[in-house]
Amino acid sequence: MPHKRPRKVLADRLVVAILFAGSMVAILVTVGIVLSLVFETVRFLQIVPLTEFLFSLHWSPQTAIRTDQVGASGEFGAVPLITGTLLISAIALAVAAPTGLFCAIYLAEYAGSKTRAIIKPTLEILAGVPTVVYGFFAVLVIAPILRAGGDEIGLSISSESALAAGLVMGIMTIPFVSSTADDALVAVPLSLKEGALALGSTRSEAIRKIVVPAALPGIMGGMLLAASRAIGETMIVVMAAGLAANLSLNPLEAVTTVTVQIVTLLTGDQEFDSAKTLAAFALGLLLFLVTLVLNVIAQYIVKNYREQYD
Amino acid sequence: MNSLTISSPEQSGLLHLANLNMDYAKSMGIAPERSTPKIIAADLNRLEVESLNVWYGETQALYDISLNIPQNQVTALIGPSGCGKSTFLRCLNRMNDVIETCRIEGQIWFDDTDINGSQIDVVGLRARIGMVFQKPNPFPKSIYENVAYGPRIHGLASNREDLDRIVMESLEQARLFDEVKDRLNAPGTSLSGGQQQRLCIARAIAVKPEVILMDEPCSALDPIATAGIEALIGDLKDAYTIVMVTHSMQQAARVSQKTAYFHMGQLVETGTTDQVFAEPVDARTRDYITGRIG
């Protein structure tokens, strides 16, 4: 074995060290996110108590401009924002989950390979459209249709209704559900499906009773990821949902979400130290933690199912 | 085993009735477990395959196969790897429909109807012709649920007791009941290989088919489990017609009454097992049996 010159070995080691440094950036970013969010949240909690943030039912972010201003108490209760976020996300999932799942079932189990090769990329287009475009679509087309439809049947539907925003968010989420569900269905071993068919099942019976239950962990993981996506979505709700915090579960009313408030608090003329801008970071930390938990659970579920077929 | 050769259609019709009565008596629980020897009709065929040709896309896998499957016998399909035996087997219950590029020409007669006809309900067909696969494929459900799956979807049990009875009988017929009777709720995948295969057999039997197709049922099992399955097959043929693909000639010789030798997609030779193994007619058969090829 020829003896390598020490200089070359050193050069190689240097290269690997540089590569390692590059990959440490990933950790740096996460650390940066956590630190900046936590730091500002701590400063926020020095002004507004945690109990108010988590449990108060009123969100009216105002700060005193002058120390002697009367009625300067704003309230920073995040509950209406959380319910608004959950309402719109729930509507989105109600649209995306069944549609996405049935799309995946049809693609994985019924469509021929030619059909699949055309339809699957077409569905992916839905995922590639920027969310600001969906937001504009919601305002331009969906909200007026819902409003007009509501007038026809005597319901008063707000032009910033949770229904409009949730519906469009659902459309955007369909490919996420269908893509992960498709992967999960295709991963079910053919021998299971054939076993069911050989016993005289119809295709839908084999799918409903054997394939889908076997693919369930992967499908659930996909749904959780979709939920996480819906909760963290910003532009559709900024453009189509309301700004006023409204503690309501009525989809026909206007509600606001965590992401909308983050944008509103930070795109005005604010000095950085005021409670309003700090509140945005506190909301950001809340959002980050919730989506992180959902993602971790989703990954855990998906990993568990993979072990079944080893 | 006693056997009577029947030559006239009236006699074969009577024979058919006699066998049916025996089945009925057994199912009512009024016939003894080990019955009097079954009367075999030498020319009563359960399935008749006529000029079967199969293509996967552009490649032809089976060339002009004509073969009769006699009732209540074990018919073994032997031959080297890739000769088309599994493809042929899967044609008998239309499992090749699952494969997109597969194209079939020819007729397969089952009760005077061609199962490749356009009017055929595949779901109903597969309730009468069941299949056991090479690698045991129990569903990720409990042992009970595995066996109960077939009867449930076909609506064979009118209540829970009925279903319990069917599950129990099927497991008994498959010689598995004693080993699992106190853990029917355990997952089917927790059993050993041989037990899993017997579970799959019980699952197939629970639908009360008339024919059972077995695709190398023992190739994934150890010798002891294999012996168990072979003994089971010997029992099962009294009630069912069995077609078995095997890559082991010794197994074919042990278990079957009729043997068909496949070679590169063609049916080279067929006859009673004794005939084919003792005095093969075709040179290719002889080569395979003596181990010169395959």
Added chain:
Amino acid sequence: MTDTRNPAHLRERHRSEKIFRFAGLGAITLAIAFLGTLLVSITLSGYSAFQQTRIQLDITLPADPESASYQDLVKQALRATFPDVSQRRSKKELYALVSTGAAYEVHQFARANPARAGTELEIWLTASDNVDMLIKGKVLVDDEAAVRRLSDRQISWIEQLTTANRLEKQFNSNFFSNGDSREPEVSGIAAALAGSFFSLIICLILAFPLGVMAAIYLEEFAPKTWLTSLIEVNINNLAAVPSIVFGLLGLAIFLNLFELPRSAPLVGGMVLALMTMPTIIITGRASLKAVPPSIREAALAIGASKVHSVFHHVLPLAMPGVLTGTIIGMARAIGETAPLLMIGMVAFIVDVPKGILDPATALPVQVFLWADSPERAFEERTAATIIILLVFLMAMNLVAVILRRKFETRW
């Protein structure tokens, strides 16, 4: 010859099968219908923005381009075209036919053509947005005055100009040469285009090397330690963090800690790079993994070092996949809005940015800003900007697909 034990049950089962299959097909039809509605409605809304109504006037250019009042020149020209207009109110309505930016257009023309100073010419000037909306059919003559925002007198003047071939729709070059404006008829996406361009360049310069480096390290060199697992978990999580959180990070660290200029493409690009990096790493790893071990082993067997085998043998083969992943990451970055809002790219930008430190906006942010505007004319421009954005996206994805097809090697 079917199983006749339970025929009614069997029919029921076949009916369920049909319904189930129909539901699957229905879901796909629904999804595609949504997509179609989205694309069609936006295209229908936006295609008209690529034209702009213009009015032709006879204007005498001043002898000295810099010392004239172009407003007066335009007003003069209008009065000359309709000499009967005398009342003050009528005159105001007359002047309102052209855009408030028309004076500036004449000024630009005079500057660009010093040789023609002092001569009289016919110049096409941008009409006001109210006129534009009428000509494009977005408002109708029969609409009530409040919606129409044009008086009957103005309508008759418009008709006269049209008959005299002095008013027509022309290609809307303003849209591509101007930045944002309060007046929709002279507003354009030039500033947003430049801002997006600069931001993407920065994003690419930062994310590509870092992403590829990390992918190579993790796939080829990383030992199986807890640290490596931690890095991998991190990357997977970062890929799923909402984009607005990256914006908050950019705000807290790049703007406040590092005190970089607000709404600069540099900062925008940095934030986008942080978002795009996980995608590049994940797709990069997949491409590297797809290169069979035999390639690496062959290189090592002839005495090459591991580093050499990776960079000279493995990486070139994995490059098409890496590039495809990068293009897809960039395509996502070009449409991202929320993080850019956080770092201040939400300002009203009129001048086209010339560098990465100038205040800028981006295409998707422009869409967001215009979508909020009350003027009717901004609606079609918003849709037109979306059309441009989608065209870019389509082009990028097409390149990625072609790249993948061309270089896809089946091992």
